[in-house]
Amino acid sequence: MMEQIREGSQNWVVKIILGFIILSFALTGVYSYLRGGPHGNAAAEVNGQSISRVELERAYQNERARMEAQSGDMFKQLSGNDAFMQQLRKGALEQLVNQHLVADAISDMGLRVSDSQVKDAILGYDAFKIDGKFDNDRYLAVLRNQGLTPSKFSEMVRVDLARQQFVDGVISSTIVLPEEAKTLYAASRQTRDIQVATVKAADFVGKVQVSDDEIKARYDSQPQGYMAPEQVAIDYLELSEKALEPSVTVSDQEISDYYKDNANQFKRPEKRRSSHILFTGKDAEAKAAAALKEIQGGKDFADVAKAESQDTFSATKGGDLGWNEQGVLDPGFDKALFAIAKEGDVAGPVKSAFGYHLIKLTGIQAGETKSLDEVKAEIKAQLTKKAAEDLFYKKQDELERLAFENPDSLVDAAKAVGLEVKHLPLFARAKAPAALNYPKVLDAAFSESVKLDKVNSEVIEAGPEHVFVVRASDFKDAHRKSLDEVKAEIQASLQGEKAKAKAEATAQALLDKLNAKEDVTAWLTENGLKFETFDGVNRNDTKVAPAVGRSAFSQQPGGRELVSLADGDSAVVEVKAVHAYEPKAEDQPVIDMWQKRLAQQREGDANRQFIDALRKTADIKVFNTDKG
DSSP: OHHHHHHGGGHHHHHHHHHHHHHHHHHHHHHTTSOOSOGGGEEEEETTEEEEHHHHHHHHHHHHHHHHHHHTHHHHHHTTOHHHHHHHHHHHHHHHHHHHHHHHHHHHHTOOOOHHHHHHHHHHOGGGEETTEEOHHHHHHHHHHTTOOHHHHHHHHHHHHHHHHHHHHTGGGOOOOHHHHHHHHHHHTOEEEEEEEEEOGGGGGGGOOOOHHHHHHHHHHOTTOSEEOOEEEEEEEEEEHHHHGGGOOOOHHHHHHHHHHTGGGGEEOOEEEEEEEEEOSTTHHHHHHHHHHHHHTTOOHHHHHHHHOSOHHHHTTTTEEEEEETTSSOHHHHHHHTTOOSTTOEEEEEEETTEEEEEEEEEEEOOEEOOHHHHHHHHHHHHHHHHHHHHHHHHHHHHHHHHHHSTTOSHHHHHHHTOOOEEEEEEEGGGOOGGGOOHHHHHHHTSHHHHTTOOOOOOEEEETTEEEEEEEEEEEOOEEOOHHHHHHHHHHHHHHHHHHHHHHHHHHHHHHHHHTTOOOHHHHHHTTOOEEEEEEEOTTOSSSOHHHHHHHTTSOTTOEEEEEOTTSOEEEEEEEEEEOOOOOGGGHHHHHHHHHHHHHHHHHHHHHHHHHHHHHHOOEEEOOOSOO
């Protein structure tokens, strides 16, 4: 309830923002069916009709907004990848091509939408409504914001309705029978009893030999393999505000002066503790007024809260909402609470975004100014940071000047700003030492001017008040490692391959014996193997390896097969029994959901097949996918 009261006043803003986001998606979606601009500015051409670069940019921005809304911070990271964003743009173009193909097919089929259907659709857009009713001024304002005229938008809606008519009438005609969904659901809940003999590749590693000739042959067979990345050795200077703080001194007089000059900063605001009773529904105000009379007549506020408050969480505590500063709660509630004259008084009924309240003031903590002793450490830290920042920027300017004036050395700059020239031996970018592992710093360290010309970099900002200057003292280009450098690596790889082959051969021998109906008891003991039994395994069971689970559900009872496991081991999987599942009444909602999802899946498959068929006969030319 507390979170609702604090956030409730913002709900209408959120709803409006979401409304405009949804509308922008809708507008962009239907806009994309219209034909593009002149051929010279075309991103692509579909059966002789252009898709303009402007149209592509609009579709791209729509897709970008959709992904950002879904992925949040993850999308911010992805958006820095040029290859990913280019792929996103190409995907938007693919969608536009598909939409043009469908629009052409719909036109060829003669599907039409009447003016009244278009009008009804426009009147139904929530983003054009105020208080649930269509508002023409709002409609025109939104279209104007999108750069559209009413006639253009009407045509867009007409095309979109025709497409939807086709989808509803043809693509959506796929059928999934209830019994089919029930059968598939029952199969998904089926369990099986299995036994598994696992042959571990690791048991054979020490039993296989790898010759020098085999190692050299592998090395020679991969002339582009076994590459060492480029490496650079770096001398660098690091300057940060944090590192300068210990050298800064702040006097008691400075602290005292700051306290006097900034007294308002150290005031504690008044806090009030309250209890409330919440009433909701059409007659909420009347109920609140009736309850107020009962309280004024002597009934205990807490008892009424427990019996009648719709805020069930606080009701169990007699309506208690704890301590709050002014401006934290819902505006209407907040104003009434801080207008109550004295502890014990009850105000109400008070209207808020959640209904009507009776509010009881149960405590007051008067505002006061913290003493100097209470805030001395806080002020000292604040002044120390400020002084360190001032010193940092002064030293940064000096560092930047001297690093530029003496590009072949960091010594003079280091002496002038009181820093130590630090050194890092050769390292690859992928294994950068933590001290230098900042994207912008590594970009500079591996730049042509630094690694080849061996001159000082510019001042590089690694973070707020944290900079570096780097220079290369050595550089190694990417090169193929020598055989001696990779001999141990190749030997281990070949041993692993041979051990895996031995494990697979042993598992195959076991499978052959089982299929020949031989008694394998003694053979299993000789080879240090055994069967493990797993009863009641389901399709997503984590107690067996994924490959074992897949094998168990691909066989009939009594079947057995050899499977390769992800870690190089091999296993023989045998199905001992299958336990069917009979759906119960409580499973029906899930079965209904399965039926719906299967229908959606088939609709999607049908749509893709239809698009693929259109593409096979279409004349599609892509000219330019760059930003328009």
